[in-house]
Amino acid sequence: MFELTPLPYSYNALEPHIDEATMRIHHDKHHNGYMTKLNATLEAHPKLADKSIEELLTDLNSVPEDIRTAVKNNGGGYYHHNIFWEMMAPNQTQVQGELAEAIKKTFGGFENFKEKFTKEASIHFASGWTWLVKDGNGEISILSTANQDSPISQGLTPIIGIDTWEHAYYLKYQNRRPEYVEAWWNVLNWEYANRIFNS
Ligand SMILES: [Fe+2]
Structure with a gap:
């Protein structure tokens, strides 16, 4: 089962650029929704349970055809938001x-x-x-x-x-x-x- 990790900072940490209400809904509802649907999709396919989300998305052809679109959409949504939160930070950093x-x-x-x-x-x-x-x-x-x-x-x-x-x-x-x-x-x-x- 995939899990929803908390944001690596507080919900209001990216203010004023990204507002707290958006972060709460985006993480707790949208990201959570992708994860819930992904887990529901994979429930009937225990063979896929050991794979990481990166493994599933890297090799979509190995995912059974009947759930491939669901894994692409919900797995993609789950993975992209995982990294999207990491790609942002409240403190200014520089490309180096x-x-x-x-x-x-x-x-x-x-x-x-x-x-x-x-x-x-x-x-x-x-x-x-x-x-x-x-x-x-x-x-x-x-x-x-x-x-x-x-x-x-x-x-x-x-x-x-x-x-x-x-x-x-x-x-x-x-x-x-x-x-x-x-x-x-x-x-x-x-x-x-x-x-x-x-x-
Ligand atoms: Fe999103």
Whole structure:
């Protein structure tokens, strides 16, 4: 059975950028909902019980066809929120070392990267996510995914990512998604990103 881990900080820790009410509903209702549905889906398949969520999503073809879509959607939702909370932090951190170099090499500088990523996340026409991902060769790129489709199902490692489902921002920002994306940059956990890029 998969479990819901508490947030790594308090519900109001990301204020004023991400508000407490949104964090409570997002974690306790939405994240919890994905987990509950995932567990219900897997109940009739004890053989899959030993697999980690990463293993399930990395190799969706090994998941029986009758539950594959449910695992992709609810497993993706469960996993993405697990890492989304880790990708944010109340204290300001900075991109460093090899990741900073890779961003410079790939996008011509941090500001160019930020602009490109912000634009992509702001206009992404779907309930989904926008990510910075790393491929098997260590190359990085910006990727948007629909629904809860996961980069790890494509062999890509998410380094940072923003939830662009309306439930992630609507209480505070309503239809102003670009404002939410701008605010999110203030709470990015670059220590996490640096660590994942180097792993
Ligand atoms: Fe979400």
